[in-house]
Amino acid sequence: MNDKNLNEILNIEDGVEEVRQMVQPPAGDDDEQVDKDYEYTRTNLYNVIERGTEALEEMLEVAKQSQQPRAFEVVSTLVKTVSDANKDLLELKNKQKAIKGEKAKPKNVTNALFVGSTADLQKMLKDMKK
Secondary structure (H helix, E strand, O other): OOHHHHHHHHOOOOOOOOOOOOOOOOOOOHHHHHHHHHHHHHHHHHHHHHHHHHHHHHHHHHHHHHOOHHHHHHHHHHHHHHHHHHHHHHHHHHHHHHHHOOOOOOOOOOOOOOOOOHHHHHHHHHHHHO
16 A cells, blocks of 8 residues: 555645644733733643543552562653642742742741730730721
8 A cells, every 4th residue: 555545545735633622821910910820820730630640540550560679760750740730739839929029927826925915915905906
């Protein structure tokens, strides 16, 4: 068979290549752009983790059935890759805050100390209510 016959059989035009269009990031101000990039990255990391977990399960089955050292080496590399993606997902929010300049707020105050009389404390509490 020559190329022309194969192209006719497969209904392919000669010399046609698929052109992939680059995705352009959406326009917007810096804060809006950071938020969009954060959501995009977060979604991609979720997809990478999900696909990596599925691939890990399948590769583990292959390694168990074949009992080949190389298959177990691939499994260990895939475990590291998936765990790194999980770490990246956890660090993503902190990176977003650092870019936006937000400071982390303390969640719990364990040692609050007031120095003053009871009258001062009552006055401060009344002022806080207003």
